[in-house]
Amino acid sequence: MLDTIISYVSAAIIQAIPLLYGATGEIITEKSGNLNLGIPGIMYMGGISGVVGAYLYEHFCAEPNTVLLVLIPLLSALLGSALLSLIYSFLTVTLKANQNVTGLALTTFGVGIGNFFGGSIVGLLGESGSVQLPATAAVYKTTFPFMKHFGDLANTGFLLYLAIIIAIAALIFLNKTKTGLNLRAVGEAPATADAAGINVDRYKYLSTCIGGAIAGLGGLYFVMDYTGGSWTNNGFGDRGWLAIAIVIFALWKPSMAILSSFVFGALYIACVKLPGLSGSDKELIKMLPYIVTIVVLIITSARKKRENQPPESLGLSYFREER
């Protein structure tokens, strides 16, 4: 019995990690008023940047160094996803483009880049076969020895703990620091924040890029740890959209995001782990996260409780001279 519970909970946790990265990143982004629907693309970008970085390093270095094996993919992922977020910020903040259209285009672009390089990097370097990164994956999957009693967590590396640390850091940042307060002000009422001397554009840029970089780590976790250093086209699936759903479900609160990611992770694998389910029931269970999100969305909008609302200016570009 205990074994079953451990096996289920640990499986839910490893599913929750990429969702938590995506959700934390998107919360920070949305707090500035940017509804970044490019998150799914950005998470693909984070994954593939890590893969490309690791592949080049493993490919051209005969004796890879452990520290560099961690750092190179990590930095590539952060850089790649921040770069894509930078494009989003430039278009929506500086060029004041429509956020929905920009985000969707970015998702097309990011997923395209991921699948393109994931599928062809080996071919482009003149080799055959598919991407395999055993050395990097081994380092990423290293964990504390005592974790071997905890089911799937025995093979889950530092990115699990980093996800929780980042979510808690985001919580403290948003609620306990002056910069966090300013950021929330930008998302709620950019004109008021501007009048108070807050540089609205800078806050939007930074929060979107940092948020995107965090989300990108979700992609990195997926390729390095979850799949063990390989790439499958569209393997990441709809987890990016699920992360956006979690943001709503968590009512834009990082603390709730930790819990919600776990719940969504549990729902995500419920169809595999629960015994005695027919194939069609499994598909219905996969529907649950989305239905629950819709219900939460409706209830929060109906109750109009002020602390549970989306940031007031979410989805709108800010132009100082517009009234």
Place this chain on the structure above:
Amino acid sequence: MSNQIKASHEPLIHVTKRDAMVWWKSWLIRIIAVIAAMMVGTAFTWILTGVSPIEIVKTMFEGSFGTERKIWIFLKDSAMLLGISLAVTPAFKMRFWNTGAEGQVLIGALASVTCMFYLGDKLSNVVTLLIMLAASIVAGAIWAGVAGFFKAKWNTNETLFTLMMNYVAMQLVAFCIMKWVPSGSMVLSPLNSTTQTGWLPSVFGQKYLLNIAIVLVITVIMFVYLKFSKHGYEISVVGESENTARYIGINVKKVILRTVIISGALCGIMGWLYVAGLDHSIETGTVGGNGFTAIMVSWLAKFHPLFMVVASLLICFLQIGSGALASNPSLKLNSSLGDIITGIIILFIIGSEFFIRYKVNFRKKHKEEANKNA
């Protein structure tokens, strides 16, 4: 003295809103953006593969227009994309950000397939087709209408709502396929393939012609509806300013709900076309992301039905062309190249919109003007 201080604080770039741009200028900017994006996309492919740009463009044209069959596929794909773009447009014009076209089309398709599955060939072809059409329209309208209802009632965020509805629709499709295909292969083979009940007929020996014709009719109707009808006027007023709409006596909630339902019903019709005209079956990927691409097409065309024809032809050309590029055996590329190139082009056009809506003033110019005034 005070002037000096002021000058030192003046930002390098100052952005102001334009009133309106002459139409040909704005289209010139968009065309320049497309050409610039094409160059970036070609350069990207060139650097990666070493294939000359001329060869790349040639392969793309051959992929779309190489044979008669390819031209028909190209036209069919464009028509389907165009139809969905038209469907999302009335809601968009009203600034109702319906990101759920993918799900609304899919649920329409599911309604049609359900009718085909349970009716089989008990009824005549025409009756079956009409029942399927009605079911699809109702399904699409409900799928969009739910979001519209809550938007009108409690101002629920429609972007996120409709986005989630996409996945509910996909899972519902997966559920039905699981129920219908006992083997668990998740592949529903074309229904009624012997009697062809519930199949749109070939016209002049062309399988896709009827689909294309129906979409063209929808284009014209949508153009007239948005431009000349009272509804169309109400939609644009609500889109411009809800307060103005309320002030001149438009029932905003009613307009939102009605428009969203019309939008969803049209998506349902497109779903019907997918089933009756093309696939005669369904899978979770039947719409293949066209619901999302349509949002971009509609926006690129500035919600204008006739420009949407051009925009969807362009996007389809890119997708099919780069698909052909990728499948070229000598290049060893991956078919996702199309997504990258489409993404680049849309991002460029999105960016170019700024130069149509806003004017960039540099500080230097200001100084000269100030000197002149002095």
